[in-house]
Amino acid sequence: MAEFTMELNDEQKEVRDWLHGFAADVIRPAAAEWDEREETPWPVIQEAAKVGIYSLDFYAQQYFDPTGLGIPMAMEELFWGDAGIALSIVGTGLAAVGVLANGTEEQIGTWIPQMYGDANDVKVAAFCSSEPDAGSDVASMRTRAVYDEAKDEWVLNGTKTWATNGGIANVHVVVAVVDADLGSKGHASFIVPSGTPGLSQGQKFKKHGIRASHTAEVVLEDVRIPGSCLLGGKEKLDERLARARERAKAGGGERVKNAAMATFEASRPAVGAMAVGTARAAYEVALDYAMTREQFGRPIIDNQGVAFQLADMRTSIDAARLLVWRASWMAVNGKQFTAAEGSMSKLFASETAKKVTGQAIQILGGNGYTREYPVERMHRDAAIYTIFEGTSEIQRLVIARTLSGMPIR
Numbered sequence: 001m002a003e004f005t006m007e008l009n010d011e012q013k014e015v016r017d018w019l020h021g022f023a024a025d026v027i028r029p030a031a032a033e034w035d036e037r038e039e040t041p042w043p044v045i046q047e048a049a050k051v052g053i054y055s056l057d058f059y060a061q062q063y064f065d066p067t068g069l070g071i072p073m074a075m076e077e078l079f080w081g082d083a084g085i086a087l088s089i090v091g092t093g094l095a096a097v098g099v100l101a102n103g104t105e106e107q108i109g110t111w112i113p114q115m116y117g118d119a120n121d122v123k124v125a126a127f128c129s130s131e132p133d134a135g136s137d138v139a140s141m142r143t144r145a146v147y148d149e150a151k152d153e154w155v156l157n158g159t160k161t162w163a164t165n166g167g168i169a170n171v172h173v174v175v176a177v178v179d180a181d182l183g184s185k186g187h188a189s190f191i192v193p194s195g196t197p198g199l200s201q202g203q204k205f206k207k208h209g210i211r212a213s214h215t216a217e218v219v220l221e222d223v224r225i226p227g228s229c230l231l232g233g234k235e236k237l238d239e240r241l242a243r244a245r246e247r248a249k250a251g252g253g254e255r256v257k258n259a260a261m262a263t264f265e266a267s268r269p270a271v272g273a274m275a276v277g278t279a280r281a282a283y284e285v286a287l288d289y290a291m292t293r294e295q296f297g298r299p300i301i302d303n304q305g306v307a308f309q310l311a312d313m314r315t316s317i318d319a320a321r322l323l324v325w326r327a328s329w330m331a332v333n334g335k336q337f338t339a340a341e342g343s344m345s346k347l348f349a350s351e352t353a354k355k356v357t358g359q360a361i362q363i364l365g366g367n368g369y370t371r372e373y374p375v376e377r378m379h380r381d382a383a384i385y386t387i388f389e390g391t392s393e394i395q396r397l398v399i400a401r402t403l404s405g406m407p408i409r
C-alpha cells in the first residue's frame, strides 16, 4: 500500500506538466469556439489521440498509479483547460470503465479499441444509463432487454437520455432491465455497436454549459444484438440473478447494495477532480484580473472585499483537492469508505466549483459577465458537477446514510 502523500513524485510532475501544456496550448485556445459551436471538437480529440492523451493506455497508467493521484491530477489539468472539451476527451472513459468492470477479457479486447479508434480515425463511446423517468432513481429504469434463446440474441427496447456522446458513439454501453422484480439488481449492461438496426439518436440537447460535449437521447427500438454483447456473459448473469433472488427472498439485499455503492464511491473523486480543475481556472483568471484592474486609483485586490474573496476561493479549492486526493488514494489502495469519503469529495468539489466560478464573475465585474472573458463559460460549465454522476442531494444522502446507518430519505 502506498502511503498517502501530497507530494507528486518526479514522474507525476512530468506527466502533470505535459498535460498542463496540452491544456494550455491546445484545449484552452479552442474553448470559446467549441462552446459557441456546441459540437464535438473532433480535431482536438484527434490532437489528444496523436500525443497519447486520448487512449485507454494513458488512463490505465494513471489509474494504476498506487499513490491514487494519477487520475485526479490528469482530470484537474484537462478540465483546467476547458470542461466541455475535456469531457469530450474523457467521456469515452465512462463507457470503457463499464466494459472493464463487467466485461470478459475477450469483450475488453474486442470493444475497447473500437471505442477509441486511432489517431487517424478517432471514435468515441457512450455510457447510457439515465432515462427520462430514471435519473437519480436508477431502479425505476424501463429499458428492457429480453433474451431470444432460439437465436442467442438480446432484444433491447427503451429510451435513454442525457447520454454523453449518445448517438455519435461507435460503441454504446446500454444498461437495461433483465429482471424487473429485482430493482437495480436486475440490471445488465450490453454493447450496442454503431449501425445496429433500431439504434438511433433522439434529441440532441442544447445545454447551459459544457457545450463542446455532445449530450443526446438514445432510442432503442427492437435492437437485436448477439448474445456475446451481454457484458460478462449469460452464465455469469444467470448466477448473479440467482444470488440476488435468493438474497431478496432472505431479505438480505443490503450487501449487494453496499458493493454497488462502493463502486460509485470509487469513481466519484474523478468528477471532484474535474470540478477542482474548473474552479482553479476561474480563480487564476480572477486573481490576475484583481491584481491588474484599477479602480479608485489602485488595483481592486487592494480592497479587502476583493482580496478576502480570493483568499476564500483558494482555500476552498485546496480543501476540495485534499478531499479528492484522499478519496482517490483510499480507492486505489482498497481502503473502505466508512464515511462515504468518495461522495464527500465529489460534493465539496462540485459545490466549490459552482461557488468559486460565480465569485470570479463578481471580481471581473462587467467583463466577467461577457463572453470576452472565460469565467462566464466556466461558471456555466461548473453547474454540471453538482448534477451528473449523482446530484449533490444524492451525495448528501449517501454520506448521511453511511454515517448514521439509517435509511434516510
Ligand SMILES: Cc1cc2nc3c(=O)[nH]c(=O)nc-3n(C[C@H](O)[C@H](O)[C@H](O)COP(=O)(O)OP(=O)(O)OC[C@H]3O[C@@H](n4cnc5c(N)ncnc54)[C@H](O)[C@@H]3O)c2cc1C
Binding pocket: 094, 127, 128, 129, 130, 132, 134, 135, 136, 137, 161, 162, 163, 164, 165, 207, 210, 215, 384, 387, 388, 389, 390, 391, 392, 393, 394, 397, 409
Ligand atoms: C450534461 C449531462 C451529461 C450526462 N451524461 C450522462 C451519461 O453519459 N450517461 C448517463 O447515463 N447519464 C448522464 N447524465 C445524467 C445524469 O447522471 C442525471 O441527470 C443525474 O443523475 C440526475 O438525474 P435527473 O436529471 O433525472 O434528476 P432527478 O433525479 O429528477 O433530480 C431532480 C432534483 O431532485 C433531487 N432529488 C432526487 N431524488 C432526491 C432524493 N431522494 N432526495 C433529495 N433530493 C432528490 C435531485 O438532487 C435534483 O436536484 C448526464 C446529465 C447531463 C446533464
